[in-house]
Amino acid sequence: MSGNYLRVAVIPWGDPKNWKYVNYCFEDVCKKGFSTLSLLTSSPSLKPDLTIIYVLDTLYDDVREGDYESLTSRVRDLIKNYLCVDEEPNIVIEVIPGIMKKRIGEIEILFNASPSDTKLMLLYRTYVKILDKTATTEAKDNSLEILIDTTHGLNYFTILTREAVFEASSMLAAHGNRVKVKVFNSDPLDTKDLPGRSQPNPCAPKEDREVPKTRYNLLYEVEVRPWDLTKYLRYSSGGSSSKLLTDVRDCNINQEHLNELIKFSRRVTASYRVGALVELLTFVKEKPEATQEILEIIDKAVKCWRMKAKVERLDEKTCETTFTKLQEGFRLLLHAHAVVSGTKKLVKQQLPAALSEVKEARKKLLEGSEITSALVDSEIGLIEKLRKENKIPRDWTTYAEIMEEKEEVRTEVRDIKSDLGRTKRNFIAHAGLLKDFIEIKKEERVELRIKEECRELINEILDEIFRELT
Numbered sequence: 530m531s532g533n534y535l536r537v538a539v540i541p542w543g544d545p546k547n548w549k550y551v552n553y554c555f556e557d558v559c560k561k562g563f564s565t566l567s568l569l570t571s572s573p574s575l576k577p578d579l580t581i582i583y584v585l586d587t588l589y590d591d592v593r594e595g596d597y598e599s600l601t602s603r604v605r606d607l608i609k610n611y612l613c614v615d616e617e618p619n620i621v622i623e624v625i626p627g628i629m630k631k632r633i634g635e636i637e638i639l640f641n642a643s644p645s646d647t648k649l650m651l652l653y654r655t656y657v658k659i660l661d662k663t664a665t666t667e668a669k670d671n672s673l674e675i676l677i678d679t680t681h682g683l684n685y686f687t688i689l690t691r692e693a694v695f696e697a698s699s700m701l702a703a704h705g706n707r708v709k710v711k712v713f714n715s716d717p718l719d720t721k722d723l724p725g726r727s728q729p730n731p732c733a734p735k736e737d738r739e740v741p742k743t744r745y746n747l748l749y750e751v752e753v754r755p756w757d758l759t760k761y762l763r764y765s766s767g768g769s770s771s772k773l774l775t776d777v778r779d780c781n782i783n784q785e786h787l788n789e790l791i792k793f794s795r796r797v798t799a800s801y802r803v804g805a806l807v808e809l810l811t812f813v814k815e816k817p818e819a820t821q822e823i824l825e826i827i828d829k830a831v832k833c834w835r836m837k838a839k840v841e842r843l844d845e846k847t848c849e850t851t852f853t854k855l856q857e858g859f860r861l862l863l864h865a866h867a868v869v870s871g872t873k874k875l876v877k878q879q880l881p882a883a884l885s886e887v888k889e890a891r892k893k894l895l896e897g898s899e900i901t902s903a904l905v906d907s908e909i910g911l912i913e914k915l916r917k918e919n920k921i922p923r924d925w926t927t928y929a930e931i932m933e934e935k936e937e938v939r940t941e942v943r944d945i946k947s948d949l950g951r952t953k954r955n956f957i958a959h960a961g962l963l964k965d966f967i968e969i970k971k972e973e974r975v976e977l978r979i980k981e982e983c984r985e986l987i988n989e990i991l992d993e994i995f996r997e998l999t
Contacts, residue, residue: 538579541584678714702755755897807887
């Protein structure tokens with residue numbers, strides 16, 4: 530492990546075949562190589578515990594019909610020839626769908642990926658690979674450092690990789706990790722007179738001569754906080770947030786189960802977005818198996834996406850890649866997985882939610898927010914004041930009754946429901962702690978729960994909040 534951090538490098542690569550031999554330098558370490566990977570694996574200040582190299586399927590040159598898995602396997606084998614480092618166990622090569630029209634001899638290949646699929650695959654792979662690594666590595670204070678190396682990337686691919694890494698970083702921060710993202714690039718260099726790769730040995734230069742030094746630069750670094758995830762809680766309209774793929778036939782996905790998980794995920798993300806922590810904790814406590822179920826159905830979707838991907842011959846001179854398209858429900862489930870995973874780590878007991886858990890969730894999950902944190906703090910402050918004044922009964926009592934506001938209590942849910950828009954605005958303004966909706970009691974600790982007859986109405990409010998995120 531890199532000091533107190535778990536360090537992960539994410540590197541988008543173009544075509545390494547014609548890269549030139551350069552002497553890359555960072556701080557007091559210089560390393561010659563055809564890519565910055567030689568420096569990354571040698572510098573104590575940079576050396577990652579895990580390196581993810583992303584390449585596009587457009588590197589495919591072996592024209593033949595077949596399944597997409599064979600295509601990605603051949604591209605992966607090709608890239609292995611150009612790693613040119615002594616240690617490879619912690620290097621993962623991921624092949625991502627790209628967009629390109631390419632001619633090989635008499636054959637033209639059309640690579641037909643959707644940019645949204647490219648980004649979603651980058652998001653999924655980055656999140657899952659780093660999550661797997663953090664599960665097997667203990668870092669001090671759950672500290673995670675992610676390096677993005679943009680030196681060798683290819684136009685849109687570099688941009689999508691950077692965007693996906695920052696989104697994945699916010700999801701990992703929601704897990705409770707302290708995440709820092711650093712973006713690197715090397716100085717521009719005229720490569721015209723630099724030696725290329727040796728024909729028999731792609732890891733050796735054509736000529737053994739001195740090559741110029743070029744600096745490897747930290748462009749900027751960003752501390753990523755859990756609340757940064759809310760920037761990404763926006764989904765395309767048109768119902769795509771209810772789907773994983775455009776075509777789920779033969780995917781072994783139970784549609785009824787998927788619908789349940791989508792509904793659950795919408796309410797989880799809506800609760801988080803407005804800081805409704807009692808509701809969020811309740812959902813997570815009621816469905817602790819959600820994280821496993823969400824990942825399982827996401828994995829099924831990815832396997833199905835790959836199974837349906839094809840390399841097809843259109844005619845004697847044209848081939849193309851074809852895909853079923855990933856949908857916004859894929860992103861939604863990934864976001865919900867992150868929120869539920871982070872919340873589960875704060876849960877100390879079964880239902881109901883304890884005030885101490887709400888306070889811990891406020892501290893961890895809302896880190897980085899300002900307005901929402903202030904709203905939650907205000908509501909927690911009122912309940913703390915009641916506790917200190919010994920005004921919280923031992924039996925479940927409506928929050929409004931404890932506050933001695935009985936004259937304002939609308940006991941009939943239909944009365945509240947008649948003005949759903951106003952109730953929703955109040956719900957948001959009080960971070961879900963509407964006095965008519967919540968019951969409180971105190972024995973050894975202060976506990977809160979949703980009033981049973983208000984559950985359906987709260988779900989309606991959260992569904993409406995989610996609709997505003999599309």
